[in-house]
Amino acid sequence: MTVQRADARRNYARILAVAEDEVAAHGADASLEQIARTASVGSATVRRHFPTRAALLEAVFRERIEALRVRAHELTGADDPRAALLEWLSALNAYAASARGLADAMASGGAADPDYAGGCATSLTEGLAPLVDRAVRAGAVAPDVTATDLVTLITGIALATEHHPTPASEADRLLGLAVAGISPTR
CATH class of the missing domain: 1.10.10 (Arc Repressor Mutant, subunit A)
Structure with missing residues (x-):
């Protein structure tokens, strides 16, 4: 060190x-x-x-990303895996809609700078994976849904709503539509 x-x-x-x-x-x-x-x-x-813009953005968002990772870990023991997953996705969605630049940082996912360890999307995906796995095992989410898919989805929602007059409410609406799409068919 x-x-x-x-x-x-x-x-x-x-x-x-x-x-x-x-x-x-x-x-x-x-x-x-x-x-x-x-x-x-x-x-x-x-x-x-x-050394890169991606490194700067990751540092700007590091504290909140870490809080989201901790929350994901806390939710892995919740009684209802679907509710836990949706609570966490809603928290990420709300933060991504309110934090300008976060969607760009998540979109890069470290790909713009492969030598730079870390990245917002990678950290979020690692935190989310146990929640998704648990929801899939419980049949609460379609079996082919991955943590990467969901972080990509939230990234897309944040990018799509960044210049919307009411980004938070539009992001909530779009997440609701997406949740219907990731739900298993009955």
């Missing part, structure tokens, strides 16, 4: 705070140069801490 100097830690924290504001305002296309200027660092300093 590499120990960062105090000034490097301060720069990282300042860059991340500015990036959070810029991504909230401008989405995944937030200007890295503007982030550097606002954080009072050079663009090389931004690149040193965040």
Whole structure:
């Protein structure tokens, strides 16, 4: 483990705070140069801490993604596997609809930078997989549905609703339609 100097830690924290504001305002296309200027660092300093845009976006969303992973783990013991899965999907859907740039980060899934370990979609998929497996075993979800499918679905909903006048309500509506589609036929 590499120990960062105090000034490097301060720069990282300042860059991340500015990036959070810029991504909230401008989405995944937030200007890295503007982030550097606002954080009072050079663009090389931004690149040193965040070698790619995907790495920066992942850092911006890391805390909330981790909270969603923890919630998925908590829900794996719920009595009703379908309700647990739908609760978690609704939470991800609500966050993805409200967090500008998250859908782009989920869409990249680390593919834009294969050397960068991590990625929003990968973290979410790993957290979701046990919930999906449990719901499939209970017959609450069609057997061919995967965690990757559902993260991709939420990503698509977030991308489709990002510029909608009411993204949260439209995302909820679209998730409802999708849930009917992933349900097993009776």
